[in-house]
Amino acid sequence: MLEALSQAVAAQLNNQVFTGGLALGAFGVVGAAILRLLPSLLRFIVEAWFITTVTVDSRSPLFEALVAWFAAHPYNARCRRLTAARVPQGDAEVLRLSPGQGSHFLREGGVLLWIERSVGVGKEGMVSAGRQPVETITMRALSRDRAVLTNLLLTVDRQFGGRDSDCIAVHMVESYGEWSGRTTIRRRPLSSVFLADGVGEALLEDARTFLASEAWYRTRGIPWRRGYLLYGPPGTGKTSLIRALASELDLDLSIVNLASDRLDDQQLCALLGTAPARSVLLFEDIDAVFRDRDAETAGRGITFSGLLNAIDGVMSQEGHLLVMTTNHLDRLDPALIRPGRIDRRQEIGLAEGGQIARMFRAFYPDRRDLAEAFVAALDGRALAPAALQGHFLQYRSDPEGAVRTAGTLGAQPPQP
Numbered sequence: 001m002l003e004a005l006s007q008a009v010a011a012q013l014n015n016q017v018f019t020g021g022l023a024l025g026a027f028g029v030v031g032a033a034i035l036r037l038l039p040s041l042l043r044f045i046v047e048a049w050f051i052t053t054v055t056v057d058s059r060s061p062l063f064e065a066l067v068a069w070f071a072a073h074p075y076n077a078r079c080r081r082l083t084a085a086r087v088p089q090g091d092a093e094v095l096r097l098s099p100g101q102g103s104h105f106l107r108e109g110g111v112l113l114w115i116e117r118s119v120g121v122g123k124e125g126m127v128s129a130g131r132q133p134v135e136t137i138t139m140r141a142l143s144r145d146r147a148v149l150t151n152l153l154l155t156v157d158r159q160f161g162g163r164d165s166d167c168i169a170v171h172m173v174e175s176y177g178e179w180s181g182r183t184t185i186r187r188r189p190l191s192s193v194f195l196a197d198g199v200g201e202a203l204l205e206d207a208r209t210f211l212a213s214e215a216w217y218r219t220r221g222i223p224w225r226r227g228y229l230l231y232g233p234p235g236t237g238k239t240s241l242i243r244a245l246a247s248e249l250d251l252d253l254s255i256v257n258l259a260s261d262r263l264d265d266q267q268l269c270a271l272l273g274t275a276p277a278r279s280v281l282l283f284e285d286i287d288a289v290f291r292d293r294d295a296e297t298a299g300r301g302i303t304f305s306g307l308l309n310a311i312d313g314v315m316s317q318e319g320h321l322l323v324m325t326t327n328h329l330d331r332l333d334p335a336l337i338r339p340g341r342i343d344r345r346q347e348i349g350l351a352e353g354g355q356i357a358r359m360f361r362a363f364y365p366d367r368r369d370l371a372e373a374f375v376a377a378l379d380g381r382a383l384a385p386a387a388l389q390g391h392f393l394q395y396r397s398d399p400e401g402a403v404r405t406a407g408t409l410g411a412q413p414p415q416p
């Protein structure tokens with residue numbers, strides 16, 4: 001029986017058609033296996049040679065900082081796959097939307113990042129009864145240079161890893177009309193901005209109330225947004241105040257230069273619609289852009305009606321504080337600053353008496369006694385704090401000299 005079988009096999013092997021078919025079949029099987037493995041093989045080669053990867057999971061304290069960074073990144077405003085969480089902010093809790101599970105591609109500091117967020121995947125992430133599932137963020141940079149990701153993680157850790165960060169993030173508009181990644185500036189305490197009594201504190205209180213009132217706005221069907229207009233002469237602290245408010249409120253600053261001739265209506269609308277969450281949206285020197293409605297275009301591209309539409313469209317990005325500044329309130333079209341677009345106007349005027357004395361004492365803490373003499377030497381003149389600051393810097397270590405020469409300080413700030 002066995003012998004008959006082996007004779008049959010031998011006969012088939014001598015049959016060229018059969019052996020040809022067998023070889024072809026084997027080739028096919030091996031070829032199919034290679035083809036199946038090819039994508040993972042290619043991925044392995046690319047990852048090994050051209051990509052740097054870092055994985056952070058939710059058991060690490062860095063994970064929360066990374067999610068906060070991801071939520072604040074301009075990419076989050078465009079992302080359509082989100083994860084929602086309630087997170088503490090001051091004494092309250094707020095809703096935080098961040099890019100959700102899956103793959104995300106974004107640019108950071110000129111490098112393309114591929115970020116994958118997953119939960120409960122693999123052995124590490126298995127959900128077992130009574131245990132929190134482990135969530136993982138894998139960051140891949142299209143670069144062989146490890147410093148790209150390590151520097152990013154250091155920045156994330158510094159800015160979002162604790163409450164002792166002394167910087168706030170600033171977003172500007174890139175030349176191609178998109179929000180840039182984050183740069184940072186030092187926080188400015190409100191106490192370092194010298195304003196008329198209670199002005200800064202009242203605005204801070206107003207903004208705090210607004211930020212904590214999402215539900216209040218929702219139940220009344222009012223868009224959750226608030227607009228401020230700060231007006232007054234140059235060098236009185238409008239920009240400094242905005243920076244201080246953002247610092248105190250722990251918000252980013254998103255700055256749009258409306259005078260840029262690279263912006264058009266469509267881009268502006270898109271920009272405001274994707275403004276980074278949790279930020280103060282700032283339009284500076286709005287009077288220099290539009291003097292009146294007849295001056296239809298600003299720079300090259302923005303029209304007055306385009307600006308109004310874009311501001312109203314900010315409603316889709318709710319929770320924003322929109323702040324405009326101007327040196328010339330009288331030059332603004334009423335439509336631009338009507339309630340709903342601007343909810344609160346605040347004059348930031350020249351410094352007088354007590355305000356000047358406070359500033360003097362802050363610059364010369366060891367010669368607080370000279371503050372009144374300095375104010376008296378000004379003979380009732382009101383001054384731009386920027387001019388006072390310049391004077392104090394000039395007489396930095398000579399408070400008596402600052403008092404002696406106070407008479408040289410002009411009554412009017414330089415005109416823009």
Ligand SMILES: Nc1ncnc2c1ncn2[C@@H]1O[C@H](COP(=O)(O)OP(=O)(O)OP(=O)(O)O)[C@@H](O)[C@H]1O
Binds near residue numbers: 193234236240389
């Ligand atoms: N009220 C102030 N308190 C403290 N520093 C001030 C104040 N006003 C101006 N300064 C200082 O003067 C400089 C210019 O201030 P800032 O840019 O805030 O003025 P501004 O009102 O926004 O001016 P502009 O209208 O020209 O934009 C900054 O260095 C700032 O520190």
